[in-house]
Amino acid sequence: MTSNSEMERLKRSLPEWVEESRGQAAFGAAASYIPELAKAPNDALGIVVLGRDGDSASAGDTDLAFTLQSISKVFTLILALIDRGEEAVFAKVGMEPSGDNFNSMLKLELVEPGIPFNPLINAGAIVVSSLISGNGPEEKKERILNYFRELTGNDRLGIHSGVYRSESETGHRNRSLAYFLKENGVLDGEVEDVLDVYFHHCAIEVNCAELARMALLIANDGRDPLTGTGILPRRFVQIAKTFMTTCGMYNASGEFAIRAGLPAKSGVSGGILAVVPGRYGIGLVGPALGRKGNSVAGVHLLERMSRAFDWSMF
Numbered sequence: 001m002t003s004n005s006e007m008e009r010l011k012r013s014l015p016e017w018v019e020e021s022r023g024q025a026a027f028g029a030a031a032s033y034i035p036e037l038a039k040a041p042n043d044a045l046g047i048v049v050l051g052r053d054g055d056s057a058s059a060g061d062t063d064l065a066f067t068l069q070s071i072s073k074v075f076t077l078i079l080a081l082i083d084r085g086e087e088a089v090f091a092k093v094g095m096e097p098s099g100d101n102f103n104s105m106l107k108l109e110l111v112e113p114g115i116p117f118n119p120l121i122n123a124g125a126i127v128v129s130s131l132i133s134g135n136g137p138e139e140k141k142e143r144i145l146n147y148f149r150e151l152t153g154n155d156r157l158g159i160h161s162g163v164y165r166s167e168s169e170t171g172h173r174n175r176s177l178a179y180f181l182k183e184n185g186v187l188d189g190e191v192e193d194v195l196d197v198y199f200h201h202c203a204i205e206v207n208c209a210e211l212a213r214m215a216l217l218i219a220n221d222g223r224d225p226l227t228g229t230g231i232l233p234r235r236f237v238q239i240a241k242t243f244m245t246t247c248g249m250y251n252a253s254g255e256f257a258i259r260a261g262l263p264a265k266s267g268v269s270g271g272i273l274a275v276v277p278g279r280y281g282i283g284l285v286g287p288a289l290g291r292k293g294n295s296v297a298g299v300h301l302l303e304r305m306s307r308a309f310d311w312s313m314f
């Protein structure tokens with residue numbers, strides 16, 4: 001089957017599949033530990049699948065805007081790697097799945113040398129935020145926002161100030177992680193400044209089409225397939241894609257690798273960025289989260305699509 005006819009099948013099948021997966025939202029709930037996120041419509045589900053020729057298939061609530069949350073961590077990692085290089089970044093953050101919740105501090109004390117297990121859990125992403133170049137938090141935040149504007153092709157991309165404020169006011173677990181990292185000598189700079197940068201990039205607001213565009217860059221090894229322009233270094237995209245496969249869905253990463261077999265990254269807003277390497281970028285949102293913090297309806301839909309089109313990398 002040619003990829004073209006596959007896209008046509010996707011266009012035909014997605015509306016029905018989205019409606020079927022939407023029912024799974026009843027088994028989850030929108031995140032509430034960041035109070036503003038609890039306002040999201042629980043049973044929303046939207047998806048955009050973008051191909052290398054610019055053709056796309058979409059269905060459901062694709063107009064819903066949502067914040068990147070942990071999805072931003074894939075790209076801040078790439079930016080930190082561009083700024084500091086592999087050696088400096090991996091001196092401060094590990095390469096292994098943690099087996100703990102995304103906001104856990106357990107292993108920071110238990111396992112020497114007290115660096116976060118990987119850059120996609122909160123502790124690791126906070127360290128990564130501290131490694132991004134810039135003169136003070138305002139310049140760093142501006143720089144990161146401009147980077148995401150380039151990745152999405154939307155120069156009006158902004159943050160959701162309500163979510164940003166809500167997390168700044170209530171993010172005490174992240175504060176304790178950051179102070180612990182500071183004590184361990186892993187975090188340089190002022191804790192509140194680093195957290196401000198971190199909360200800010202988590203609150204960047206996107207839609208499914210923008211997420212799909214970011215995903216397509218990963219799928220295409222950092223090059224924009226339409227213009228052929230290199231936007232992200234191939235090696236760093238390779239690193240990011242590997243982390244997405246081993247840690248992108250937190251403690252459900254192994255299960256997702258078996259059931260869907262695709263690099264993906266979820267966020268607590270219900271967004272998932274998924275990649276069919278060399279072929280498609282996928283952006284979806286479904287705010288109701290399951291026990292392990294991933295969109296229940298979104299995971300259900302991705303697993304079904306992967307099975308139907310035999311997308312698993314493994």
Ligand code: DON
Binds near residue numbers: 102122199266269
């Ligand atoms: O730091 C937090 O808790 C959020 N800003 C991001 C966490 C997140 O998205 C984890 N995802 N599943």
